[in-house]
Amino acid sequence: MATGRGALSLLQSYSSDSDGDSGYTSEDEKKRKQEFSSPHERKSKRRRADDEEEMVVDTPGVCSSRSGHHSPAVSSETIMGEENQQRPTDSTMDTTSHQVHRNIPLPSELLLAREAHIDDPREHQGRVRSFAHERGNWASILYVPLHLGIYGPSFASFMASLVATCQEQNVILNPSSDLHISLTRTLILHLHWIQPLTEDFRARLSQVSKFSLWLHGLNVYVNDERTRTFLGLRVCHGRNELEDIVSEVDKCLAEYRLPPFFKDGSFHASVAWCTGDVSGDLRRLLPQLENVCSQYFSVETDMRTFDVNSLNFKTGNRIHTIHLKHEN
DSSP states (O other), X not given: OHHHHHHHHHHHHHTOOOOSOTTXXXXXXXXXXXXXXXXXXXHHHHHHHHHHHHHHHHSTTOOOGGGSSOOOOOOHHHHHHHHHHHSOOHHHHHHHHHHHTOOOOOOHHHHSOOOOOOOOGGGGTTOOOSSOOOTTEEEEEEEEEOOOGGGHHXXXXXXXXXXXXXXXXXXXXXXXXXXXXXXSOOEEEEHHHHHHHHHHHHHHHTTSBOEEEEEEEEXXXXXXXXXXXXXXXXXXXXXXXXXXXXXXXXHHHHHTTOOOOOTTOOOEEXXXXXXXXXXXXXXXXHHHHHHHHHHHHHHOGGGGEEEEOEEEEEETTXXXXXXXXXXX
């Protein structure tokens, strides 16, 4: 009976929830105690052991109990405090994420204010801009080029005679550097508009047949700002063809919200100009100037007629050639 009571007492000791040895010191008895413990108890013990190991590893200066050395007592408050210090907070994570996606700063050269462009009329024969200069904007114009060919020297002599006649009456004119007929106002284009607008002009104007025009008579013209006055040769024959071209061109300009050509514009080729509005003085001199013009064209009869096979679209200092339709 004593043996039975001893066995029952032993079983009760193995089923105890205590983590101690229950008074047993031999290694064999400890092994038997572990073998008789329930799976739930073994799991619970392993979980507690893992948690304690993680707490020791995460805590600096604390050695593992498996090493055989005694570890200093560490309170749960100290461990939790150190874990909070090591674990990033939400605000820290947000700051780190913000820094990762931060925009690259612009170079200091790009942040410097650009120097304002100042025009000096003395560098442009006294001419004044009709619109402010702005980077990225290109002054552009579509026109009919009139090629003088072998008549260049004689035409230069004709323009010199016109200038001299005006100078006798104290009206100072400058001969034009080239002979052309404008088909648009001076347009202000952004750089990325130039290529598509040029292609639109080519698509529409390639269907317009080439033609001839005839110049006759003089007239006086003033720009919208009244900063320049022009003396020009009028177009007599070929105006209908020019009006058809302007109609197609204005359709292209409307898509870019650019201004159309003058409604009551007179097609002409400027032969001389001066700064300011001197239209009244020039109109009073028109009879004398018409005599000079008639004398010249009575000799150079072929200078009245020009064949128009192509147009020029000038943007800045670049010229795009637009060919008209050639009849087979």
